[in-house]
Amino acid sequence: MKYLPLVWRNLLRRKTRTLFTLLSIVMAFVLxxxxxxxxxxxxxxxxxxxxxxxxxxxxxxxxxxxxxxxRARLETTPxxxxxxxxxWFGGIYxxxxxxxxxxxxxxxxxxxxxxxxxxxxxxxxxxxTDRTCAIVGRQTATRFxxxxxxxxxxxxxxxxxxxxxxxxxxxxxxxxxxxxxxxDTTPMFFNYDYFDEARFFGQGNVGWYVIRINDPARAPEIAxxxxxxxxxxxxxxxxxxxxxxxxxxxxxxxxxxxxxxAIVSAVFFTILLVAANTMAQSVRERTSELAxxxxxxxxxxxxxxxxxxxxxxLAVLGxxxxxxxxxLFALGGDPTNGMLPxxxxxxxxxxxxxxxxxxxxxxAGILPAVQAMRLRIVDALRRT
Numbered sequence: 501m502k503y504l505p506l507v508w509r510n511l512l513r514r515k516t517r518t519l520f521t522l523l524s525i526v527m528a529f530v531l532x533x534x535x536x537x538x539x540x541x542x543x544x545x546x547x548x549x550x551x552x553x554x555x556x557x558x559x560x561x562x563x564x565x566x567x568x569x570x571r572a573r574l575e576t577t578p579x580x581x582x583x584x585x586x587x588w589f590g591g592i593y594x595x596x597x598x599x600x601x602x603x604x605x606x607x608x609x610x611x612x613x614x615x616x617x618x619x620x621x622x623x624x625x626x627x628x629t630d631r632t633c634a635i636v637g638r639q640t641a642t643r644f645x646x647x648x649x650x651x652x653x654x655x656x657x658x659x660x661x662x663x664x665x666x667x668x669x670x671x672x673x674x675x676x677x678x679x680x681x682x683x684d685t686t687p688m689f690f691n692y693d694y695f696d697e698a699r700f701f702g703q704g705n706v707g708w709y710v711i712r713i714n715d716p717a718r719a720p721e722i723a724x725x726x727x728x729x730x731x732x733x734x735x736x737x738x739x740x741x742x743x744x745x746x747x748x749x750x751x752x753x754x755x756x757x758x759x760x761x762a763i764v765s766a767v768f769f770t771i772l773l774v775a776a777n778t779m780a781q782s783v784r785e786r787t788s789e790l791a792x793x794x795x796x797x798x799x800x801x802x803x804x805x806x807x808x809x810x811x812x813x814l815a816v817l818g819x820x821x822x823x824x825x826x827x828l829f830a831l832g833g834d835p836t837n838g839m840l841p842x843x844x845x846x847x848x849x850x851x852x853x854x855x856x857x858x859x860x861x862x863x864a865g866i867l868p869a870v871q872a873m874r875l876r877i878v879d880a881l882r883r884t
Contacts, residue, residue: 525818533826623674637685775864811865819857
């Protein structure tokens with residue numbers, strides 16, 4: 501600790517060079533933090549998927565409907581605890597850019613299966629009794645300024661009403677929150693019976709089923725039993741775990757995690773070269789001073805430690821500033837207003853970033869430090 505002033509003075513020897521190197525490291529870790537939050541936004545729902553939930557869709561495609569009558573047969577399947585069906589509504593609010601998920605569901609089943617949704621008791625009561633009632637996630641309610649009691653018009657893009665109108669209206673009787681960070685609070689849910697009676701076509705059909713099972717370890721067995729049950733029927737099924745379903749859905753736009761890792765690796769490699777060059781120049785400029793330190797009794801190991809500490813301080817300082825800026829940016833939530841509901845910087849990635857900063861400093865400083873340690877006093881003085 502007593503040598504830190506010496507380390508600090510060495511860093512300030514060439515202020516401009518140190519500043520630009522520091523800024524390069526800061527920008528690298530800002531990018532790392534934002535990309536980590538972006539990766540969380542795409543993969544967060546996958547990581548938070550319930551391990552006791554299965555998704556049942558049409559074997560051909562998710563856009564193919566399934567009969568609502570399947571619900572009774574699913575409820576009697578061994579291992580199935582509860583059954584919920586959902587249907588993609590695909591409506592917009594006021595203008596096309598105001599897009600978010602809406603689904604008709606069975607009200608009493610939704611909160612039993614998705615226990616991560618938290619709805620006050622009085623709002624839950626209204627949700628279960630009012631057929632025109634809808635509940636909406638906190639993020640969407642905040643985005644549009646909705647509050648309980650509002651009547652909200654949604655313009656359909658798929659489901660016309662029997663009177664040939666595309667305009668649907670819902671009473672917002674509840675705003676749900678999440679019981680843990682990262683849970684998507686952008687969807688809107690409304691009563692399936694109200695939807696089914698009013699729509700122009702498709703009565704008696706649903707988009708997909710979500711079931712809760714009694715033992716996650718039996719998921720493959722239960723999934724096979726369900727698919728076998730509906731084999732050779734007009735609407736055959738494909739059953740997967742919720743995590744597998746969400747993973748496949750996310751990968752339709754590419755392997756985001758692999759793309760992000762490639763970008764971060766390229767950036768860190770470039771910054772490593774920059775930092776290593778800075779440290780090498782700094783050691784070369786101080787050749788005579790290092791010789792004097794050795795003359796005064798500084799051990800080779802201490803010289804090695806001083807140079808490594810200098811590189812580590814620079815990297816950790818830049819990393820901390822960069823991660824702090826990225827955390828502040830992610831603190832504002834979804835920058836796209838609805839497309840990335842789980843956009844935040846996880847604590848695990850913050851800790852990983854600090855570790856990367858330390859490794860960056862040690863890696864950038866190791867060669868210059870070894871050169872300084874091996875420097876002979878006579879050779880150093882001869883160069884001056």
